[in-house]
Amino acid sequence: MGAQLRVYRRRIRSVRATKKITRAMELIAASRIVKAxxxxxxxxxxxxxxxxxxxxxxxxxxxxxxxxxASGVESKRAAVLIVTSDRGLAGAYSTNxxxxxxxLSRLLVEEGGQEVVNYLFGRKALGFYSFRNRPIAGSWxxxxxxxxxxxxxxxxxxxxxxxxTDASEGGVDEIHVVYTRFINMGVQEASVLRILPLEVVAxxxxxxxxxxxxxxxxxxxxxxxxxALLPQYIAQLIYSCLLESAASEHAARRRAxxxxxxxxxxxxxSLVRAANAARQAEITQxxxxxxxxxxxxxxxxxxxx
Amino acid sequence: xxxxxxxxxxxxxxxxxxxxxxxxxxxxDGDIGVLPGHQPVLAVLVGGGVSIRTxxxxxxxxxxxxxxxxxxxxxxxLAESAELSSEIxxxxxxxxxxxxxxxxxxxxxxxxxxxxxxxxx
Numbered sequence: 526m527g528a529q530l531r532v533y534r535r536r537i538r539s540v541r542a543t544k545k546i547t548r549a550m551e552l553i554a555a556s557r558i559v560k561a562x563x564x565x566x567x568x569x570x571x572x573x574x575x576x577x578x579x580x581x582x583x584x585x586x587x588x589x590x591x592x593x594x595a596s597g598v599e600s601k602r603a604a605v606l607i608v609t610s611d612r613g614l615a616g617a618y619s620t621n622x623x624x625x626x627x628x629l630s631r632l633l634v635e636e637g638g639q640e641v642v643n644y645l646f647g648r649k650a651l652g653f654y655s656f657r658n659r660p661i662a663g664s665w666x667x668x669x670x671x672x673x674x675x676x677x678x679x680x681x682x683x684x685x686x687x688x689x690t691d692a693s694e695g696g697v698d699e700i701h702v703v704y705t706r707f708i709n710m711g712v713q714e715a716s717v718l719r720i721l722p723l724e725v726v727a728x729x730x731x732x733x734x735x736x737x738x739x740x741x742x743x744x745x746x747x748x749x750x751x752x753a754l755l756p757q758y759i760a761q762l763i764y765s766c767l768l769e770s771a772a773s774e775h776a777a778r779r780r781a782x783x784x785x786x787x788x789x790x791x792x793x794x795s796l797v798r799a800a801n802a803a804r805q806a807e808i809t810q811x812x813x814x815x816x817x818x819x820x821x822x823x824x825x826x827x828x829x830x
Numbered sequence: 831x832x833x834x835x836x837x838x839x840x841x842x843x844x845x846x847x848x849x850x851x852x853x854x855x856x857x858x859d860g861d862i863g864v865l866p867g868h869q870p871v872l873a874v875l876v877g878g879g880v881s882i883r884t885x886x887x888x889x890x891x892x893x894x895x896x897x898x899x900x901x902x903x904x905x906x907x908l909a910e911s912a913e914l915s916s917e918i919x920x921x922x923x924x925x926x927x928x929x930x931x932x933x934x935x936x937x938x939x940x941x942x943x944x945x946x947x948x949x950x951x
Binding site for chain 1: 837839840841842843844857858859862869870871872873874893896897899901906908910911
């Protein structure tokens with residue numbers, strides 16, 4: 526067997542092995558999207574009830590002057606939580622989130638004159654920031670494909686602690702989350718959500734249009750209830766961002782792995798063609814060598830007579 | 831008699847929902863019992879047990895961090911974590927309690943002890 530043919534065969538074998546791997550990853554990601562969507566759905570009743578309660582409490586505390594609600598104070602420092610994945614091979618998933626975060630930071634710095642503090646979720650963001658030696662205020666890694674509520678709570682506690690500190694002492698006045706919205710299996714979009722200061726009013730307007738809120742009694746008092754509710758609401762917002770990003774991550778990975786599998790198929794096809802041509806060329810050459818050899822032999826015997 | 835529509839919801843799932851005749855919860859000011867026709871209330875919960883009395887008997891759950899709201903005979907109990915007594919893994923809770931005692935974390939200890947107590951109900 527010729528050297529060229531052997532090289533082709535080896536490459537075909539290796540591309541086939543890669544294709545098997547990417548196909549398996551595609552199937553795994555596909556099944557995990559369903560699970561991730563299930564988790565998003567499972568978290569929905571809590572989100573709805575919590576939102577109702579927050580708007581009820583906010584609409585009935587006559588003077589809503591809670592530090593977590595929109596205050597109109599000009600903000601000097603803003604925190605940005607960037608949600609990315611731990612693992613790669615998910616196409617542009619993490620890159621898109623990071624790009625969106627860069628755009629947001631530029632906007633905050635140039636138009637708002639704010640200082641940006643970064644909180645990172647996922648190893649990809651951590652790698653991006655530590656490679657560039659940028660300061661990191663906090664980071665969480667290890668569970669991006671199935672985030673838990675405990676983790677969201679931990680992040681919320683860290684962000685709230687920063688928010689409750691004065692900006693001059695290293696705190697922040699605004700908190701934004703950059704996450705990837707899951708629109709459908711084919712479309713995911715990196716987007717920005719400002720979680721603090723909260724704008725409860727917008728949420729309550731659409732809710733109360735559907736169903737008037739009852740006049741609640743508060744136990745022990747409206748202020749205490751609101752105090753307890755808002756941090757939970759923040760944690761829940763972060764949790765739903767994490768869940769949605771996880772679903773997006775799996776969808777992005779599935780798509781990336783699908784095109785990798787398709788490309789491997791294409792590559793195998795063209796390699797097989799080249800290998801066939803090489804084999805044919807080898808055979809042709811052998812035949813012409815034999816024919817040439819036989820000719821030369823018969824010429825030689827004819828000449829000797 | 832009117833009944834209450836009860837929903838017990840944890841941050842990541844719906845734990846239990848159904849009809850009940852009475853709901854007992856614990857607030858910072860003391861225990862509250864809710865019967866059908868109760869006026870709207872929004873209250874903070876302290877960690878502990880929640881007891882839901884249904885026609886088939888009572889359902890006990892351990893909750894941590896949350897609040898509950900009542901309006902129009904609908905009771906929603908929202909907790910950051912909630913477990914029904916039948917779901918609680920007592921051995922795990924005891925391990926958690928032992929660990930919490932070692933670390934001196936009062937919050938974790940309370941949570942674990944609540945779970946053990948509710949599981950034995």
